[in-house]
Amino acid sequence: MKVQSFELKPFTEESLRILDEEGRQVSHWDHGLTDKQIVELYRLMWVTRLLDERTLILQKQGKIAFYASSAGQEAAQVGSAYAMEPQDWIYPSHREQGVFITRGMPLEEIFGHFMSRSLDPARGRQMPGHLGRYDLHLITLSSPVSTQIPQAVGTAYASKYRKESSVTMTYFGDGGTSEGAFHEGLNFAAVFQCPVVFFCQNNQYAISVPLNFQMATKTIAVKACAYGFDGFRVDGNDVLAVYSVTHYAVQKARSGQGPTLIEAVTYRYAPHSSADDDKRYRRPEEVEDWQKKRDPIKRLRLFLIRESILSEKSDSELLEQLKEQVMQAYEIAERSPHPPLASFLEDVYAEEPWFLKQEKQEFVELYQEEYERGEK
Amino acid sequence: MPSLPMVRAIRDAIRTLMLLDERVVIFGEDVGKRGGVFLATEGLQQEFGIERCFDTPLAENGIIGFAIGMAINGLRPIAEIQFTDFIYPGFDQIVSELAKFRYRSGGQIAVPVVIRTPWGGGVKGGLYHSQANESYFIHTAGLKVVVPSTPYDAKGLLIASVQDPDPVIFFEPKKLYFAPREEVPEGVYTVPLGVARLVREGKDVSIITYGSLVYVASEVADKLYPEGISIEILDLRTLLPFDGEAILASARKTGRVIALVEAPKFCSFASEISAFLAENVIEYLQAPIKRVTGYFTPYPYWTDAYYIPTLKRVEKAVREILAY
Numbered sequence: 001m002k003v004q005s006f007e008l009k010p011f012t013e014e015s016l017r018i019l020d021e022e023g024r025q026v027s028h029w030d031h032g033l034t035d036k037q038i039v040e041l042y043r044l045m046w047v048t049r050l051l052d053e054r055t056l057i058l059q060k061q062g063k064i065a066f067y068a069s070s071a072g073q074e075a076a077q078v079g080s081a082y083a084m085e086p087q088d089w090i091y092p093s094h095r096e097q098g099v100f101i102t103r104g105m106p107l108e109e110i111f112g113h114f115m116s117r118s119l120d121p122a123r124g125r126q127m128p129g130h131l132g133r134y135d136l137h138l139i140t141l142s143s144p145v146s147t148q149i150p151q152a153v154g155t156a157y158a159s160k161y162r163k164e165s166s167v168t169m170t171y172f173g174d175g176g177t178s179e180g181a182f183h184e185g186l187n188f189a190a191v192f193q194c195p196v197v198f199f200c201q202n203n204q205y206a207i208s209v210p211l212n213f214q215m216a217t218k219t220i221a222v223k224a225c226a227y228g229f230d231g232f233r234v235d236g237n238d239v240l241a242v243y244s245v246t247h248y249a250v251q252k253a254r255s256g257q258g259p260t261l262i263e264a265v266t267y268r269y270a271p272h273s274s275a276d277d278d279k280r281y282r283r284p285e286e287v288e289d290w291q292k293k294r295d296p297i298k299r300l301r302l303f304l305i306r307e308s309i310l311s312e313k314s315d316s317e318l319l320e321q322l323k324e325q326v327m328q329a330y331e332i333a334e335r336s337p338h339p340p341l342a343s344f345l346e347d348v349y350a351e352e353p354w355f356l357k358q359e360k361q362e363f364v365e366l367y368q369e370e371y372e373r374g375e376k
Numbered sequence: 377m378p379s380l381p382m383v384r385a386i387r388d389a390i391r392t393l394m395l396l397d398e399r400v401v402i403f404g405e406d407v408g409k410r411g412g413v414f415l416a417t418e419g420l421q422q423e424f425g426i427e428r429c430f431d432t433p434l435a436e437n438g439i440i441g442f443a444i445g446m447a448i449n450g451l452r453p454i455a456e457i458q459f460t461d462f463i464y465p466g467f468d469q470i471v472s473e474l475a476k477f478r479y480r481s482g483g484q485i486a487v488p489v490v491i492r493t494p495w496g497g498g499v500k501g502g503l504y505h506s507q508a509n510e511s512y513f514i515h516t517a518g519l520k521v522v523v524p525s526t527p528y529d530a531k532g533l534l535i536a537s538v539q540d541p542d543p544v545i546f547f548e549p550k551k552l553y554f555a556p557r558e559e560v561p562e563g564v565y566t567v568p569l570g571v572a573r574l575v576r577e578g579k580d581v582s583i584i585t586y587g588s589l590v591y592v593a594s595e596v597a598d599k600l601y602p603e604g605i606s607i608e609i610l611d612l613r614t615l616l617p618f619d620g621e622a623i624l625a626s627a628r629k630t631g632r633v634i635a636l637v638e639a640p641k642f643c644s645f646a647s648e649i650s651a652f653l654a655e656n657v658i659e660y661l662q663a664p665i666k667r668v669t670g671y672f673t674p675y676p677y678w679t680d681a682y683y684i685p686t687l688k689r690v691e692k693a694v695r696e697i698l699a700y
Binding site for chain 1: 401427432433435437438440441442443444445446447448449450451453465468469472473476477478479480481482483484485486517518520540541542570616617620621
């Protein structure tokens with residue numbers, strides 16, 4: 001295998017990569033990570049996968065109503081979020097459990113959110129997957145697509161206005177690039193030279209709609225050209241390449257050189273959500289092909305073993321330990337109570353207006369017994 | 377104390393806020409160098425710099441989303457939408473995002489954004505520079521909605537809105553931008569949100585209204601006063617949250633209520649007033665509630681003066697409600 005010399009170029013049709021599918025190093029792109037940090041990326045990807053597997057079971061058992069799986073996209077999520085500093089702001093999108101885990105949201109809070117427990121910072125108000133922790137600079141997401149993009153630009157503007165060095169990153173999918181908010185956000189970022197990174201996880205489908213019905217451009221990265229800044233296409237299942245290109249974009253933003261668009265080419269293994277049937281729009285062989293040949297965790301594992309950074313034995317010990325950790329977090333969440341019944345009538349305003357106070361009082365009186373039992 | 381028209385009082389409010397608080401920034405289309413199409417931000421870019429008062433690309437979703445992100449990161453943004461008729465591309469940001477951030481984050485995230493926008497008809501603005509579209513916003517939990525009718529109130533309400541911890545849609549009746557004038561104190565003062573203003577006391581009929589129709593109601597009251605007809609006028613000022621106690625008190629007192637708005641009748645704020653009175657004080661009412669409103673058409677250009685309730689229509693309603 002020939003290892004290529006490396007120069008970071010925007011707007012390539014080929015995806016940038018460091019590792020091939022077999023975990024062999026194929027470029028001289030210096031990621032700057034220590035062995036310990038690479039093992040940490042590996043650990044975070046596994047935690048994301050294991051949390052996902054556990055949650056899919058919970059959904060099938062009827063313990064949570066709805067779930068959007070992150071499996072297959074761990075390298076794109078973990079690698080990008082790992083390139084940010086704690087003071088940096090993140091506006092996530094759907095199925096980004098890897099981003100939340102990498103930023104340090106405790107697993108029991110994530111499970112607590114999925115099961116609408118009091119551990120959920122959103123107090124059980126949102127569908128599973130709509131997480132957020134303001135103190136961790138993780139902004140609670142909504143379901144409408146791409147609304148977060150101009151918001152992220154505004155947050156970046158505020159950092160620049162105060163002459164702070166923090167950078168904002170916003171995530172979205174391939175379908176999200178068709179929304180007006182995507183184009184407006186990129187244009188604002190360019191006009192005001194905001195310290196923001198636009199991170200697109202191109203997983204090939206917007207629910208069922210494939211890329212060729214979403215856009216006629218060869219890549220998503222090329223769209224940045226129209227706004228006057230660089231776009232990079234990266235192999236989204238190569239965690240080292242994802243980290244490296246994001247790190248470059250974050251440092252560029254931090255040093256006042258404006259926005260960057262990153263397209264990470266990846267694939268989701270599960271249907272869009274627990275309410276979707278993906279057999280209607282993609283062949284099982286296609287899914288199998290990605291799972292068997294291009295899995296992001298398997299790829300990094302092959303690299304770690306080959307480079308003797310991790311032994312087979314320590315790898316299996318690590319996996320056992322992580323399974324235990326995920327199970328324990330789930331158990332803590334399950335033992336915790338739901339938020340108080342009438343709490344859904346709070347947090348609409350800083351101070352409740354008189355008519356909402358009346359509605360709350362009527363609700364509590366009507367459902368007094370259920371209220372005291374703390375029912376969901 | 378200077379005598380100012382509403383648009384200058386609004387400019388004064390913004391300038392006062394910017395002097396007081398570095399977190400306050402203002403932006404929108406033509407807001408910077410031009411100073412706004414109605415000059416509400418005239419000279420502010422020169423005084424405070426291009427980082428604090430600036431033009432944006434022509435994109436309302438972008439402008440409002442941008443404001444939300446600024447507020448999340450500690451600023452106190454005022455976003456101007458050039459006419460409320462052009463706010464719809466930003467409707468998603470207002471309804472799905474701005475209104476819901478506090479709730480959906482479990483109370484973690486406040487979004488103190490103020491959206492200022494010229495509103496209402498009576499200036500020959502045709503379909504797209506005349507709308508009174510407040511109902512779309514009043515229906516949304518999480519927002520506050522304000523419509524001033526005097527220069528004094530405009531300044532005090534705008535300062536209160538920017539200092540409020542929740543998002544406010546601030547509708548400015550453009551028909552009142554340049555007249556009447558009123559003495560407006562310099563420096564900081566606030567008019568509290570959620571409190572109506574009793575424009576004049578009366579004992580026979582209550583007219584509950586807001587915006588430029590406060591003046592139509594006053595003309596009718598002046599005209600009918602010599603006949604011994606005593607009209608009470610309530611200017612709501614804030615529509616969300618509205619001053620329910622003031623509405624009920626006036627209805628109990630006169631027993632005859634006219635709800636007067638520019639917007640078309642169906643699902644208008646006049647309808648909300650009507651339902652609210654029927655639910656709470658029907659035993660005090662001596663005649664059916666009347667809603668006097670705009671027509672159920674798009675806003676017309678040539679017949680502009682006939683679309684918004686006129687003195688003639690309001691007078692007719694008063695006579696009918698008294699004859700019941």
